[in-house]
Structures are given as C-alpha cells and as structure tokens.
C-alpha cells in the first residue's frame with residue numbers, strides 16, 4: 001500500500017509543477033492582487049495524504065498543527081476551528097461560561113473595542129448581548145489609541161477585544177496596564193498579524209485568549225481555518241467545549257473514555273452514570289475543521305517565518321519609494337516596541353492633497369493594482385449595526401477619516417521585484433499626472 005501511496009504523491013508533485021508552473025506576469029495586464037495563497041507541492045502532498053487517510057474530520061494533521069502552532073506562539077494550547085470569525089466567536093463565548101464563576105461575562109457587560117476593523121471582531125460581542133465601547137484609533141497605525149483607553153473604562157467594563165490592525169501590533173504595554181489595573185479580560189484578534197512582535201514577544205501571546213485566521217489572504221492559509229490560543233487550561237477546555245457541540249467530554253474525534261469515568265459521574269439532573277460523551281455543559285456549536293485543511297496548514301506553518309520576512313521586505317521597499325509622497329499621504333507608523341508582520345501597506349490621503357482617495361484608487365485599479373479599504377471603515381455606519389446598543393468613548397473622528405480617506409495595497413510574499421517596481425512606477429505616473 002505504501003508503494004501505491006508513494007506513487008500517487010509523486011504524481012501530485014509532478015502535477016503541481018505542471019499545473020501551477022510560474023505564469024508570466026505582464027505589467028498593466030496581469031492583476032496584482034493585494035494578497036493570495038502562496039504554496040508549492042508540499043501543501044498539495046499534505047492535502048492528498050490527508051485525503052488518502054480519509055479520516056475527514058480533525059485528526060492527526062489537526063493535532064500536529066495545534067501542537068506546532070501553540071509552540072510557535074509560546075502558548076500552552078491551540079484549538080483549531082473553521083475560521084478566524086469562529087475563533088473570535090469561541091473566544092467571546094468562552095468568557096461567558098458559568099465555569100468561570102464570578103469572572104464570567106454577562107449580557108450588558110461592556111467590551112472595549114474599535115469600530116475601525118473587521119465585523120467579526122465585533123459580532124460575537126453583540127451576539128452574546130455584551131455592549132461594545134468604541135474607542136478611536138491612531139491615524140498612522142489604525143489601532144486603538146492607547147491615550148484614550150483608560151478613560152474608556154466604565155463601571156461595567158469587563159474586557160478588551162481588539163485587532164492588531166493589518167499586522168501592526170497595538171500598544172500592548174498600555175493595554176496590559178489597563179487590563180491589569182481594572183482586572184479585565186483581554187482578547188487579541190491576531191487574525192491579520194501572525195508573526196508580529198511587541199517587545200520581542202509574538203502577538204497572540206499577550207491576551208488571555210488570542211485568535212488567528214487561515215483564510216487565503218492571511219499570513220498562512222488552510223483555505224478556511226482559524227485557531228484560539230490560551231495558556232489557561234480552564235479557558236482551553238471551555239473553548240473546546242463550545243467548539244465541539246458544547247459537550248463536557250474532551251475526547252478527540254474517534255476516541256472514547258479518555259477521562260476514564262465515562263459512565264461513573266453525575267451531571268445536572270441526568271441519571272447517574274449517564275454517558276459523558278453526551279453531557280453538554282455549554283450551549284455550543286460545531287466549529288471544527290477537517291484534517292484536509294489542517295494538513296495544508298501544517299505545510300504552511302513551516303514557511304511562516306520566510307513569509308513574514310518577505311512581507312517585511314516588500315513593505316520596506318514600498319515605504320522607501322512611497323515616502324516621498326508624505327505631503328499627500330499619512331504613511332504607516334508603528335509603536336516603537338513593535339515589529340509588525342505587515343498584512344498591507346496603508347495610505348491615508350491628506351485633506352489638502354490635490355486628489356481624492358477615489359482618484360488614486362481608481363487609477364491603481366485601472367492599472368491592475370488591487371486596492372482595499374480598511375474593511376468596514378467605521379462599523380457603526382454600516383447598515384448591519386444600525387441601532388445596536390453601544391457606547392462611544394470620546395469621538396470616532398480618526399475612524400471616520402480612515403473610512404473616508406484610507407486605502408491599502410498588498411505586500412504579500414507572492415509579489416515579485418518586478419511587480420513592486422511596477423507598483424512604484426504607477427504611483428510615479430499618477431503623481432506626474434498631478435503636476436509632479
């Protein structure tokens with residue numbers, strides 16, 4: 001059987017080389033994406049191997065990934081799930097568990113966050129009846145403004161849940177100070193920032209819980225996938241419970257009786273000895289992923305450091321070339337202790353620039369360079385969030401500026417020198433057409 005498998009995998013390698021051989025990129029004709037999956041035959045071999053195992057649900061590859069991912073971040077445990085949005089949902093859900101006793105979050109409790117970001121950082125807060133407290137962001141980082149944080153804390157505030165925007169670490173020193181002072185929970189949305197560091201420590205290793213996403217534009221991909229990490233064994237068990245139907249039992253898929261007490265305990269008003277496999281301690285979900293996804297992730301994880309350094313190199317190249325336009329753009333900035341793992345290169349058009357964001361974005365897109373806005377802009381202005389219960393601490397002036405004037409372009413490892421040269425030339429041509 002092994003021989004047959006080896007022959008299949010050999011063909012897969014061959015297939016990769018033929019089917020995905022480098023395609024010629026033509027300036028101005030072939031689109032330059034803002035991000036995308038970067039892979040080779042190793043991901044395809046893992047995927048097919050998982051297919052041949054035909055285990056289908058989370059299995060050996062998921063276990064390997066959880067172990068390696070936790071080790072990479074220096075955390076005790078990682079829990080894979082089917083998306084970054086699910087990871088965010090699980091992280092918030094976990095904090096509502098009755099197993100946390102007096103530290104449990106209740107409907108009406110406040111969670112500090114930003115309105116400048118991705119909707120599924122905010123959504124679980126609303127879905128669990130918690131009240132978001134929106135704090136404005138800083139113009140160069142688009143991260144929560146640490147100077148406003150302390151004042152945002154009110155009598156009902158129980159948690160902070162913020163993203164490291166586009167791979168740029170938040171001011172974690174200020175966040176941790178406020179978190180400790182007010183005994184708050186802290187969740188990091190690390191979906192866009194895998195590989196970033198603050199004070200030399202990886203983001204995703206600071207919060208009581210942190211989340212990751214493995215959707216294709218992200219630093220590593222599984223197609224769809226996400227993870228929650230924590231050092232707290234109780235939080236970990238709660239996350240796993242919410243992920244796995246809400247069950248109390250923690251047996252891996254296909255296993256029975258790992259606790260050794262499957263038929264000897266009593267729960268709630270169930271009959272004594274009721275099968276632990278079917279005891280539910282949370283109103284849960286099924287947010288597991290498949291082993292095929294995890295198998296792709298295992299191959300990607302081995303390349304993470306090289307992906308991160310290529311993102312940084314591409315960012316630096318763009319920064320060196322585009323900083324000459326600083327009279328027209330607010331350029332990206334980072335906290336002094338931060339080493340971002342850039343997801344994109346932000347440019348905020350200044351009020352007195354001789355062009356608008358629409359002008360430059362239209363020009364770039366017409367020239368086949370992908371642009372993106374900062375996700376939902378000011379989420380409070382989105383139709384979905386009309387009428388939600390919330391509090392704004394101060395104003396959201398910068399969030400509105402980000403919504404009105406900011407866009408970003410890619411720095412992902414699939415960009416070649418040639419492509420970056422072209423992007424830089426296209427900016428120069430745009431500025432020339434505006435009298436430079």
Ligand SMILES: Cc1ncc(COP(=O)(O)O)c(C=O)c1O
Pocket residue numbers: 083084085086088117118120121163189191192213214215225226
């Ligand atoms: C900051 C942030 N959080 C969460 C998510 C959701 O991740 P996913 O697409 O895997 O659900 C995204 C989206 O990509 C994101 O940018």
